[in-house]
Amino acid sequence: MRKRLVAGNWKMNKTYREAMALFDKLNDAASSMPAEVDVMIAPPALYLTRFAKNSTKKIEVGAQDVSHREEEEGAFTGDVSAKILKSAGVRYAIVGHSERRQYHGESDEIIGKKIRACVRAELIPVYCCGEVLEERESGAHFDVVRKQLDTALSGFTAEELATLVVAYEPVWAIGTGKTASPEQAQEMHAEIRSFLKARFGDEFAEKVRILYGGSCKPSNAEEIFSQPDVDGGLIGGASLNADDFSAVIKAGF
Ligand code: PEP
Numbered sequence: 001m002r003k004r005l006v007a008g009n010w011k012m013n014k015t016y017r018e019a020m021a022l023f024d025k026l027n028d029a030a031s032s033m034p035a036e037v038d039v040m041i042a043p044p045a046l047y048l049t050r051f052a053k054n055s056t057k058k059i060e061v062g063a064q065d066v067s068h069r070e071e072e073e074g075a076f077t078g079d080v081s082a083k084i085l086k087s088a089g090v091r092y093a094i095v096g097h098s099e100r101r102q103y104h105g106e107s108d109e110i111i112g113k114k115i116r117a118c119v120r121a122e123l124i125p126v127y128c129c130g131e132v133l134e135e136r137e138s139g140a141h142f143d144v145v146r147k148q149l150d151t152a153l154s155g156f157t158a159e160e161l162a163t164l165v166v167a168y169e170p171v172w173a174i175g176t177g178k179t180a181s182p183e184q185a186q187e188m189h190a191e192i193r194s195f196l197k198a199r200f201g202d203e204f205a206e207k208v209r210i211l212y213g214g215s216c217k218p219s220n221a222e223e224i225f226s227q228p229d230v231d232g233g234l235i236g237g238a239s240l241n242a243d244d245f246s247a248v249i250k251a252g253f
Pocket of ligand 1: 009173174175176177213214215216234235236237
């Protein structure tokens with residue numbers, strides 16, 4: 001039985017004061033969040049230490065990105081290594097978000113290095129994949145996602161990826177208000193699980209958590225999360241409001 005995970009990606013939002021207010025509200029709500037779901041929030045990097053130190057056990061903290069470099073320390077201005085994140089109490093790192101791919105030219109080769117850095121430092125990688133609208137419309141979406149997984153996960157063993165979380169995020173659904181239908185999410189999640197089964201074996205595929213991301217909110221979360229291969233969500237916009245995020249966490253329970 002896979003434990004559900006609901007993760008909030010705050011992106012480049014919230015001043016320090018606003019972030020603390022939202023964080024406090026979520027901590028207050030933590031006792032009413034279902035025990036059967038793991039909860040993670042990924043605030044702007046600057047706030048990670050503070051959040052990691054002050055969060056209830058229920059709410060874990062994740063970075064929105066991590067350095068791809070092999071070096072754990074060194075002269076790499078602006079980079080934050082997995083080791084440094086880990087030392088600050090961070091538990092997860094989102095890697096390969098479509099906004100990193102789009103605005104920073106990140107390739108699956110680079111993203112694979114970020115996963116490697118997470119594995120080395122024992123951070124849980126949340127690997128994002130997903131097709132753009134033209135790829136969906138031309139029917140190439142399964143091939144696109146398989147290729148992303150194939151490249152980013154190349155050279156890893158099942159043991160190394162024991163904690164891996166995959167987030168399927170159709171790019172056309174991110175921040176657009178358009179959501180994949182529950183059927184579209186389920187068929188892609190099943191496809192991802194079957195790819196992982198062929199690559200890493202049955203046991204791995206049965207255990208790996210595959211999240212859905214893309215305009216997920218209180219009004220649609222329950223239907224999406226009820227699909228058999230959907231193990232929770234990566235939530236952008238709706239994670240910026242404590243009531244909405246709490247409602248998404250409770251969806252389906
Ligand atoms: C995201 O950026 O990971 C995301 C899913 O955003 P939104 O929920 O706003 O579509």
